[in-house]
Amino acid sequence: MPDTIVILDFGSQYTQLIARRVRELHVYSELLPWDAPAERALALHPKGWILSGGPASVYEPGAPTLPAYVLESGLPVLGICYGMQLITQAMGGRVVPAGQREYGPATIHTLSENPLLPHGDHSVWMSHGDRIEALPPGFVALASTSNSPFAAMSSADGRYYGLQFHPEVHHTPGGKEILRRFVVEICGAHPDWTPESIIAESVARIRQQVGGERVLAAVSGGVDSSVATALVHRAVGDQLSAVFVDTGMLRLHEREQVERAFRQNLGLELVTVNAVEEFLDRLEGVTDPEQKRRVIGETFIRIFEAEARRLGQPPFLVQGTIYPDVVESSGPDRNKAQKIKSHHNVGGLPPDMQFQLVEPLRYLFKDEVRAVGEALGLPAELVWRQPFPGPGLAVRCLGEITWDRLERLRAADAIFTGELEAAGLLNQRLADEPGQIAQAFAVLLPVRSVGVMGDSRTYQEAVVLRAVTTEDFMTADWARLPADLLARVANRIVNEVQGVNRVTYDITSKPPATIEWE
Structure with missing residues (x-):
């Protein structure tokens, strides 16, 4: 069994990203609910624990709590956001509502040399409404922001660490190095997950x-x-x-x-x-x-x-x-x-x-x-094929499924992806480079709109084009495709695909939308 980092999920929207970032370090991670029984978590023989963020406040009745086996194990622990506040509460510190919430980018200043944070100032991503008013006995502050005197902390023995910010998101550029220091250097996990x-x-x-x-x-x-x-x-x-x-x-x-x-x-x-x-x-x-x-x-x-x-x-x-x-x-x-x-x-x-x-x-x-x-x-x-949902075009053909509508969608989709490929934009292998598309497809809507073709009125269906950039498919952003390419695709679809007289482009990210329409 490979060296494992167990991540306890307290409900953060970023929890899956923590698992992915750890695995990018070639260390296996497994995600468990915060109330997973001790025998299940300890059976993985973890080298350390990561506590995720979450939407609750640690001082609220019924809020998720820190399992006793985490501290009793004697293994290194990294708490992120809510996880940091859990460590604080469990070890005798104090967490209170923040007078000024922190959401979005912030700059932390490292206060002292430590094994977790590189020295200097770092851009990070904050997302919290509570703050630590008093550190637990025996803990020291590792970093601060203009709003948070305790943006990071550790115990004197170097076993417990807390980060008020999220190192797992791309908005924290140095986050992967922070996680590497914890997983590989502090926990001693071998990077053998290949x-x-x-x-x-x-x-x-x-x-x-x-x-x-x-x-x-x-x-x-x-x-x-x-x-x-x-x-x-x-x-x-x-x-x-x-x-x-x-x-x-x-x-x-x-x-x-x-x-x-x-x-x-x-x-x-x-x-x-x-x-x-x-x-x-x-x-x-x-x-x-x-x-x-x-x-x-x-x-x-x-x-x-x-x-x-x-x-x-x-x-x-x-x-x-x-x-x-x-x-x-x-x-x-x-x-x-x-x-x-x-x-x-x-x-x-x-x-x-x-x-x-x-x-x-x-x-x-x-x-x-x-x-x-x-x-x-x-x-x-x-x-390196384009991702395709198991139900196929059924979840891209909104409304009732008929053979004619499937053929309509198939033709429109082939035109769109074919033009992207001809333009050198459809290459999943390069999806982390600017402008490269991770997933692209057409969607057929069960709505009709009025159009004009050859001086005649038409009343036909609409096609939506969807193209996204993403690294992990858990979150995604809409691709900023060249206007002339979109114009060429739209022109071909309305001229070559029978039953379509309107083409639109989806500019919604995930979240709030999903990548697929259904």
Whole structure:
């Protein structure tokens, strides 16, 4: 088991970013709810603890508290925002409402040499309404701001640390170095969480789970299901049968691309099931996005159950569930989070499903999945594909799903992504560089607007273009695309796609929106 940092989640919107930043240091981190039982947390054999921020105030009745096992463990502890205030309260300090709240950028001044903070002034991101009025006995201030005399603190023995600001967000430029100092230098965690180690652990875990049984893989053609299938194939070889379902909600030419990639590059036999009519029949009249996901999830499973019977009833089903899917669907480790949407491979599964799930990517972020895919030798065309939701175009075709509307959306999407690719902007590998697009697609709206074409009145549907920049897909910003490119795309769509006479561009970030529209 790799060296592990356990992160206790007290409800901060940034908690997943803490986990991601620690893993960027090649140290494994696992996120647990703040009230996880001691046996569960200690079973991970952590090298240290990080306490996240949260929306509560430590002095309020019923506010989340610091588990006793954290301090009793004797391991290093880093509290961030609410986590810092928890340490303060637990160790005898005092936390009170702030006379002046701090939200947004601030500058901290390091007060003394210490193992956590580099010397000097640093730009940081604050987000708190309480302040520490008195440090616990035996603690010293490490940094201050004009509004916070105790912007960072540590115990005299160097075991406990607190930061009033958020080192995990990009608005704190030196945050990664602060986390590295805590994780690697103070906790002594070895940076051995690499794609190769992830593969080795996943292979061992898969073999232990499935033994000599046969396994069925659900292949969607997306990055996640492709990497999950390749991992399981590495683990069990010919015990795996891969099934690709053509739902009718794929992107243009996607079926052919997926079949070619799997058969030529992985040497894996792929069974393709044409289920277009079945999906469209079951989705007839369905407009609610949550119901769409549930219908699609159940239909997928029923199709795989039928394939399983044909293949001799393999008891295991592989799915490409990744960590953001679990988070947004309120999986078992995030039972305190509000559900945002059901993912068809997390929240839309029927309760009477006949499979045991194999989910080797369940706790990996997208960048880790891609790194594992490369290490497995998957071709770039698979590893660096544009992200695509499991339900496919169903959640980009708002309103009722029909074949004509899907074809309309497919054509518009191909024009948009094709123009981005021709302009050199559609390259996930370079998504952290200015102007590079992490995800881009078209959305078809169930609304009509009046237009004029060839001196004639039209009354047709509208297409929305969506393009975002992001590093982790937990947060995202809209891409500032060149106006001439948008004009060219809009002109082509209204001229080449039947039934569309208006094109708009989505300029909403995540949050408050999600990347997908449904």
